[in-house]
Amino acid sequence: MTPIMVPSPEIQVEHHLGVLARTGVAPPGLLDALTTIVDAAIELTHAQQGALLLVKSSGNFEVTVARDAQRGSPPLHQVQISSSVLRRVMGSQRELIVTEAEEDSSMARQASIGALGVHSILVIPVDKLPLAEARDTTVRGRRSELLGVLYLHSRWPFFHLDREALRMLARKVAVVVENAALFAALCEKARLDHEVEITGQIQRQMQPVQFPRGPELDVTGFTVECHAVGGDCLDVVKLSDKRHGLLVGDIAGKGIPASLLASLLQGLFVTIGTLDLPPEEVVSRVNRYLCERSPEDWYATLFYAILDSSGRLDYVNAGHVPALIRRCSGKVESLESTNFPVGMFSDAKYTRATTQIEAGNYLLIYTDGIPEAKNRRGEFFGEAGLRRLLEEFPGQTVDDLAEVVRAGVRAFTEGAPQSDDIAVLAGHYRGASLSTTSVRALKGDACLKRSRPKRPLVGRIRATKTELSLSKGTDHGTHNDGTRIERHYGCGHERRDRVGGGKQRVPREDQRAAHGGEKEDRLERG
Amino acid sequence: MAGKKKIVLNVGDVNYIDSIGVGVLVACFNSARSHDAALKLVNVWSRFREVLQMTRLLTVFDTYDSESAAIQSFRKSLRAAG
Numbered sequence: 001m002t003p004i005m006v007p008s009p010e011i012q013v014e015h016h017l018g019v020l021a022r023t024g025v026a027p028p029g030l031l032d033a034l035t036t037i038v039d040a041a042i043e044l045t046h047a048q049q050g051a052l053l054l055v056k057s058s059g060n061f062e063v064t065v066a067r068d069a070q071r072g073s074p075p076l077h078q079v080q081i082s083s084s085v086l087r088r089v090m091g092s093q094r095e096l097i098v099t100e101a102e103e104d105s106s107m108a109r110q111a112s113i114g115a116l117g118v119h120s121i122l123v124i125p126v127d128k129l130p131l132a133e134a135r136d137t138t139v140r141g142r143r144s145e146l147l148g149v150l151y152l153h154s155r156w157p158f159f160h161l162d163r164e165a166l167r168m169l170a171r172k173v174a175v176v177v178e179n180a181a182l183f184a185a186l187c188e189k190a191r192l193d194h195e196v197e198i199t200g201q202i203q204r205q206m207q208p209v210q211f212p213r214g215p216e217l218d219v220t221g222f223t224v225e226c227h228a229v230g231g232d233c234l235d236v237v238k239l240s241d242k243r244h245g246l247l248v249g250d251i252a253g254k255g256i257p258a259s260l261l262a263s264l265l266q267g268l269f270v271t272i273g274t275l276d277l278p279p280e281e282v283v284s285r286v287n288r289y290l291c292e293r294s295p296e297d298w299y300a301t302l303f304y305a306i307l308d309s310s311g312r313l314d315y316v317n318a319g320h321v322p323a324l325i326r327r328c329s330g331k332v333e334s335l336e337s338t339n340f341p342v343g344m345f346s347d348a349k350y351t352r353a354t355t356q357i358e359a360g361n362y363l364l365i366y367t368d369g370i371p372e373a374k375n376r377r378g379e380f381f382g383e384a385g386l387r388r389l390l391e392e393f394p395g396q397t398v399d400d401l402a403e404v405v406r407a408g409v410r411a412f413t414e415g416a417p418q419s420d421d422i423a424v425l426a427g428h429y430r431g432a433s434l435s436t437t438s439v440r441a442l443k444g445d446a447c448l449k450r451s452r453p454k455r456p457l458v459g460r461i462r463a464t465k466t467e468l469s470l471s472k473g474t475d476h477g478t479h480n481d482g483t484r485i486e487r488h489y490g491c492g493h494e495r496r497d498r499v500g501g502g503k504q505r506v507p508r509e510d511q512r513a514a515h516g517g518e519k520e521d522r523l524e525r526g
Numbered sequence: 527m528a529g530k531k532k533i534v535l536n537v538g539d540v541n542y543i544d545s546i547g548v549g550v551l552v553a554c555f556n557s558a559r560s561h562d563a564a565l566k567l568v569n570v571w572s573r574f575r576e577v578l579q580m581t582r583l584l585t586v587f588d589t590y591d592s593e594s595a596a597i598q599s600f601r602k603s604l605r606a607a608g
Contacts, residue, residue, distance in 0.1 A: 252545035297546075297553035301581065319581035337580045344552050345586075 030180040031065060034173065038067045038150065041169050045122060045161060047152035051079050052126075052173060053086075054148035061086055061148070081151060082121060089123045089149055095166070096123045099157050120157050124150040126170045129178055147174055193228075196256065200228040203259055206266060208236055212244055216309050216432060218398040219246070221425040222406065224369070224418065231258025232367045232423035233266040237273040242309035245273040245282070248425050249302035250320065250367040252341075258421075265290070265300055265342075279304050280350040283316045283342060291346035299343035303335070303365045309432050311357040316350055318342055321371060321383065325355070326362040326390040326401075334383075359431030362401055364390065369422035373409045376416045381409055398428035531563035534596045538569030543577055555586065564588075566596045 034052050042050040049068050053061040066079040082098075089096050099120045126148045150170060152158075204223075211219040221234045231254050237245035249265045251258040268286045275282075283304055290300070303323050305315035317323065319341035322334035335355065340348040357363060366386070373381040389408045393401055405424055543551075558565040566588045570578060578584045590596040 250545075252549045296556065297549040299545075299549055299552065301545075321580070337582065340582050340586075344581075345556075 030176065033176045034065045035067060035073070037169055037172050037176070038065050039071060041124070041150050041152060041166065042067060042069055044165055044169070045152050045154065045158055046156075047122065047154045047158075049074070049079070049153040051081070051151045052148060053081065053151055054126075054177065055146055064148070080153075085121055085123055086149065089125055090146060093125050093127070093146060095125065095163065097121070097158055098123075120154045122152040122154070122158050122161070124152075124166050124170050126150060126173045126177075129171075129174050147177060196228045199256065199259060200225070200230075203229055203263060206263060207234065211236055212238070216242075216430055217244065217307065218428045218430070219244070219425065220398050220402045221423070222402060223424075224406075224422040226254050226369075226418050226421050229256055229259035230254070230421040230423075231262050232369065232421040233262040234365075234423045234425045235266050235270055236425070237270055239274070239276045239306065243276070244307050245269070245279070246305045246307060246363075246365060246425055246427065247273070247302065248320070248323075248365040248367060248423050249300050250369075250421070250423070251300045252298060254421060261294065261298060261300065264294075265302070269304065273304075278352060279306050279314050279316045280352040283318055283339070283350045284348075287318075287340075287342040287344075287348060287350065288346055290343040294343050299341045301337075301341045301368075305363075305365070307357065307363070307427065307429070311359070311361075311429055311432070312354065313357050313363070314352050314354050316352050318350065321366065321368045323363065323365040324387065324390055325357060326364065326393060326395075328358065328360045328395075330391050332387045332390045357429045359429060360395070361429050362390070362393070362395070362398065363427040363429065364401070364405070365425040365427075366405070367421065367423045369418070369420035370405065370409055370424065372420055373413050373422075374416055374419055375412055375414050381412045385412060398426050401428070402426045530561065531558070532600045533558065533563065533565045534568055534593055535565065536568040536593055537574060538571070540574050541572045543574045548577060548581060548583070552583070564600070566590060566599065568593050568596050 038050045038052050041047070047069065049066070051063050051067070052065040054064045056062050061081070063076045063079050063081065066074050066076050068074055085096065085098055097120060125146055128145045128147050150166070150173065207223060208221065211221060213219075219236055221236075223230055223232055223234065225232075231251035233247070233249045233251075235247045237247070239245055247266070247269045249262065249269075251261045251265065265286070268289060269282070272282050272285050277285075283302070290298075299319075301319040301321075303315065303317050303320045305313050305323070307313050315323070315335060316339055317335055317337040318339040319337050322336045325333045325335065327333065333355075335353065338353055339350045364386075370386055371381055371383045375381075385408070386405070389404055390401075393404055402424060405426070409422070555565055568590050569592075570584075570587075570589045575584070578587065578589075588596070588599065590599065
């Protein structure tokens with residue numbers, strides 16, 4: 001082994017600079033650029049053959065470019081490389097010259113060199129760019145990582161080598177290779193971003209296009225994802241003309257994995273929900289399926305409720321934030337969690353609870369992205385913030401309520417980055433329609449007529465002739481007045497007495513069962 | 527409980543847990559249960575307790591106010607089993 005000789009007369013320096021300059025205007029293709037650099041290395045060292053070997057992901061060297069002094073490209077598999085020399089360079093990570101004539105018997109005896117039939121070998125290590133390493137503090141202070149080597153053969157001993165020029169060539173190799181890798185990574189990221197964007201579009205298309213709108217019930221909802229896709233879902237399942245299943249679910253985690261599972265959860269509910277089973281049975285079936293099919297540390301919290309036209313609300317809160325009912329008085333009631341989330345325990349038992357929604361009440365089902373919304377001081381919006389919004393809500397339409405919630409959270413966070421996905425499902429129950437109540441009881445009741453402003457009957461509720469006649473004669477111009485009447489009416493005893501509101505229809509034993517299931521759903525231990 | 531392994535997890539310094547953390551905790555619990563092992567939590571406070579309350583996991587996990595109380599509970603279980 002001979003140390004690299006540095007002497008470089010001025011004229012030689014100019015020549016070297018000219019050679020290096022040509023590598024600076026290399027053709028745009030990766031291999032073309034590397035070929036130009038190998039040619040420059042051959043020219044600078046007067047070698048007969050040169051090759052560039054790059055370290056592959058397997059850790060092995062692979063000949064990427066091979067050139068001769070006549071600017072020809074010998075077949076890559078015919079390029080003779082000494083494995084023992086490569087090992088030496090990998091160990092020392094320094095330039096290495098091996099010459100047959102030198103006294104280093106330990107090197108000269110190695111058959112892998114002797115078989116090459118060359119006089120001298122010059123190897124220049126190509127290190128990964130130090131700039132990339134400096135950004136990563138975890139590798140600071142470590143040895144530089146080998147990207148590859150420039151490998152040169154000569155029939156004569158190498159002399160008058162310009163060490164700096166050769167190192168500069170090695171750095172150029174590193175720049176070209178790493179730029180190419182970055183470009184490839186950029187293309188791959190763009191492809192993945194595009195796929196994520198399409199996934200987000202598909203997920204948004206899976207959300208209900210039209211929510212129920214009718215004389216008894218108005219529903220609306222929205223989701224706001226942290227990323228392009230979200231782990232929250234909502235849906236409304238029409239069980240009959242007078243009954244709807246309302247779902248809001250929240251998958252643990254965010255991003256693509258959560259979005260996949262959110263779509264699965266939503267699909268399961270739409271499929272099983274339409275069987276019109278009791279809510280606890282729907283949730284149990286969903287739970288069993290998810291425990292069998294989903295990853296072990298995966299689960300979802302959800303709120304599933306069945307609201308019928310009498311205002312009876314049967315629900316299962318499975319580890320979810322409490323849904324809220326805003327009574328006409330402004331009082332807000334919580335429908336707390338009484339069950340395990342789904343996907344956790346296959347043997348979990350689910351119990352329903354029941355409550356009565358009165359005409360004029362609002363129901364708000366949401367995910368924890370609302371109470372856990374943070375402002376720039378790190379403070380949470382909290383359930384208290386949401387309750388305050390509801391208490392102060394002037395009570396007009398369900399769309400107004402959704403907008404109040406959306407705007408309230410936005411105002412609180414003051415533009416701070418959203419920390420979790422958000423889903424909100426809001427319902428406005430306006431009371432039983434004629435088809436489920438006594439026509440005689442409602443006859444001549446002007447307040448009731450005014451309490452149901454005329455709306456386009458879109459969505460999944462098909463309007464009956466009776467319902468249409470009920471809303472006839474009202475219009476949006478009287479909306480504010482109508483709302484006031486509605487709030488008053490919905491909470492008045494006279495309506496329940498006259499209409500025979502749904503409260504009496506809830507069997508007491510159902511209510512007891514709904515609220516008393518705490519011990520039943522406790523899992524067996526051990 | 528006479529499990530093969532007895533694990534006490536002191537979460538006294540944990541004042542917040544997100545849904546992923548709960549998922550990992552439940553996976554640990556299920557794994558322990560399937561291997562006849564026992565996992566007990568110590569010092570479950572603040573937001574951690576709220577989340578376990580809402581998800582009803584407080585009915586699943588054995589929780590204690592001190593490590594010594596948790597360890598003592600293993601001894602009692604062993605005596606009861608013996």
